[in-house]
Amino acid sequence: MPIRFAAALGAGWLAAACLAGPAPAHEGHDHAAAPPLPATVAPRGEAVSEAFELVAVAHGGALILHLDRFSTNAPVLDARIEIETPEGSRWAAPAGEGTYRLPAPWLDRPGRHDILATVSAGETVDVLSLGVTVPSAAPALSGARPSAPDGVAGRLAGRDPALVATASGAFVLGMLAMLALRARRAGPALALLALGLTLAFVTRAQAQDGRADAPDRGAALLDAAPPPADSARRLPDGSLFVPKPTQRLLVLRTVLTAPATVRRRLELPGRIIPDPNASGVVQSSVGGRLSPPASGAFPHLGARVRRGEVLATVTPPIQAVDVSDMRQRQGELDQQIAIVERRVERYGRLAVTGAVARTQLDDAEAELAGLRDRRGALDRIRREPEALVAPVDGVIAQAAAVAGQMAVPGTLVFQIVDPDRLFVEALSFDAPGPAEEASARLPDGRSLDLAYRGAGLADRNQAVPVQFAILGGAGGLRLGQFVTVQAAAEGTRRGLALPRASVVRGAGGDVVYEHVGPERFVARAVRVEPLDAGRVLVSGGIGPGRRIVTEGAELLDQVR
Template sequence: MPIRPAAALLRAAALALALALALWAGAALTLWAGAALALSAGAALAHEGHDHGARDDLSAPAAAAPRGEAASEAVELVAVARDGALTLHLDDARTNAPLVGATVEVETPDGPRPAVATQEGSYVLAAPWLAAPGHHDLLVTVTAEGVVAVLPVDIDVPAPAPEAAPAGSRLRALLERLARADPVPAAAAAGGFVLGLAGPALLRRRGGASLAALLAVAAALLLGAGALARASAHEGDGAGHREEAHAALPAPAGPGADPDLARRLPDGGVFVPKPVQRLLVLRTAVTQEGVFRRSVALPGRIIPDPNASGVVQSSVGGRLSPPPSGAFPRLGTRVRRGDVLALVTPPVQAVDVSDMRQRQGELDQQIAIVARRVERYAKLAPSGAVAQIQLDDARAELSGLRDRRAALDAIRQAPEALVAPVDGVVAAGAAVAGQMAAPGTMVFQIVDPARLWVEALSFEALSVEAPAPGAASTARLADGRSLTLDYRGSGLAGRDQAVPVQFAVRDAPDTLRIGQFVTVLAATGEETAGLALPRASVVRAGNGQDVVYEHVAAERFVARPVRVAPLDASRVLIAGGLAPGRRIVTEGAELLAQVR
């Protein structure tokens, strides 16, 4: 009986000890879990820090090379400090064209120094004083094309940044110190944790065997902790070497910050260094508001001037043969009016040949009879037996018969000559020696290349009117070239549910071809206000919207959404989205849209 209270007391003491060890072990495990979580967070922060660095570099792309900029009404300047030299890029403030042949003088801490021209619009000056970190104030005097501009430039040279430790190194060091710490408490904590979990279950079972097993497990864990401590003591030096080796690794290089690399900024703008602008040939213009005549875009094609062109056709069917010159005219050959281009020999049927031979026989018989009569009259006329008038009539009859006989032979042998109706160039021709040409077949087409027309189709009867004096219509070719047109008239009869409208091409180039398709921008009598820009200024964004690029700074461009309307073959009308007085890219906008 006294043993039971002692056993119960012993079980209660063991349970309290197990609970205390469990609590201590839980705290230790929480610490280790927190350290592991901190390690993973440190690695994640290290990776995120690398990305943020790239984005920061994009937002400030000029940080790798200190630079400054200044501008006046006529001159735009960008100064770049690199490798102990100062490079000055000079451009026209309105057109962004490089200023060549300018005289540049810079006020430096060593006094005024001239800059030497190195390439188109770039000037270089040795500047060893720019190697010192800090703020540098410069005064640049530019003389170009009779214009003198004094431009103050500020350049901030940052101090060299210290080598930063790898991201998350502090968390790794903390974790390594925890790994090198005395493992006895950790092992003891693990033992207490096991006892805390298994103790209550074993104590519910009555008997000393359960209690003895519980105490044996705890003792084994405590002894294992000592062995783990001795093993970790031998590995301490190796861990220290690993830490030193890790610290000796160089920090990963940041993202490339090449100042001569165009890139798109996080805010959507485009950073384009001046050297890259020279390569892309970026040009700008200042927008000005004006009043323009509204234009209507119509499909059209090139046609010959009906007053300066013609076709060569055969009036009778026959076989084609070369002209007396010996060869058919080639395409593009210039011919004169009346030149023989080909011959057509009409075919003769068998029935016609029989009739012609019979007629020839009759004529030959009549000619022989009349010839003998003329011969007899000629003998009798001197004696007065035959009147002279009878002799003359016989001779006239003989001449007529001979002419009819010759004409009958000519029908069989003489071909028809095909001549050029106008002066011009052979635009089309399908003549082949021996080819049979039907009556009305076009053998050649003659066109004057200096006198061409454009025929457009208007699907609105009142959309195109005779423009006012000074308002010329234009046409745009597929390759971007433009033509100036003069209105000639529009038809009253519809053609394919459209009204034909004809224009004459003013100063037609030699490269135009008959039938070539064009887009006609016909000027109407309506007027509208807006900003006129070249068609190359407007590009299509990824979302399908029309945008133009504004030159907001010397090396920065921003896309502006706009609403456009057709104006003429080379310009568009900005009807909304842009204010006057802005510098807009007129050449190279498509290249800016490709920068990523």
């Protein structure tokens, strides 16, 4: 009987031990509702009109005002802002690029503060009303747990399912131990009783560990909370919150979209070529050894030269056979010159007496002059090199001159180009007619105005070459540089014209950012077509009257 009583007492104690104390959480985590996130944005208010948008931020006992143009998002630098405060009318002082500051001790009181601002900028005067809500101080967090209700229901409320299952198992083991003792089987009864005690103590230790770790983990979460500060971020709905100071740093600018009807455009690949009427090449006609000009140095790349200027000299090579022939020819000419000189001398004496006609003397003198010229030409061939002169005014674009180098006839030695007169040659598969409007876009984003000059009648790689003249100067361009030509074609298109910098290419297609609020931006998927070198035509995705970011869209796309 005492053994049965001990077994029953052990089973009851097991159940009580398992159900006593608070329920542990999994690995020390608390399943209670998470506290709200701390505010990371200073109290602010905003107002928008047809001319301005105004953002007021309460910070450090002052009211910071950010004033921008509504259509362009450009800061208003020369404005005067009068604020109606509980202390009367006050003027905000300029504090930077489109920023104004007003001491506002009344903002220390929590609650909503209505503000009336009168803005004067040039000839524009506007009245804007907004409200700034200052939150009250957050209540102190308490680490105490709410007490559970009395009774069995209260003891079981909030228990972990695994703990309840363990307690039930221990109770069942205790009952089995009692049955084993009743059947006079002490060995199995004691084994079941030991297993139940082990489960009870392990469960109790886990509960104590969970309660000990909970306060430390909560303190760590509170310490990790970020301090209140304004920062750009992507909101849960996908829009972007970008404070005005960040917009100033990113230089965000917008434009109001308006529908337009434009001509259809062709996008053609092209490259920079020289104007054939303002460029030239310098080549050797006979071949020979290159030498610097009389100045002592070849012109370098980029040097400006004048038409007729000597750029290099070429000394023709003379073979041994040619030297022998020249010497033989020189000997013959010297002999003939000596004979003719004696004849001229004799005719001169006889012409005085009238024995020889004057005409014979003149013929002899003419023959002597011709022989001397031929003899001098042979000497010059051996001594005088060929001069390579500049055919046009311009700049040395290519140079292949080295002292002592052998120049082959027809080899390019210099190329001269006028940098202010360049062409663009494009390849078109549609054979366009004379384009009234054309432009080219460089890889670095620059654009060039073009004028149509003509198209070829012979195909080149199944395409028609079309040439355009670059207007308005071509500084910084290089021959052979690739460009993209936008040429007008037949037909019209209707849509919204936007700068190319407005469109951001992403994984899902082309996107533009709409300025939906003073400090909010939303990405809009759009369908675009090429318009010219600096603009695109938006044919779908947004409508007219939207404020679209035109500068800084790439930076805005990086906000996370």
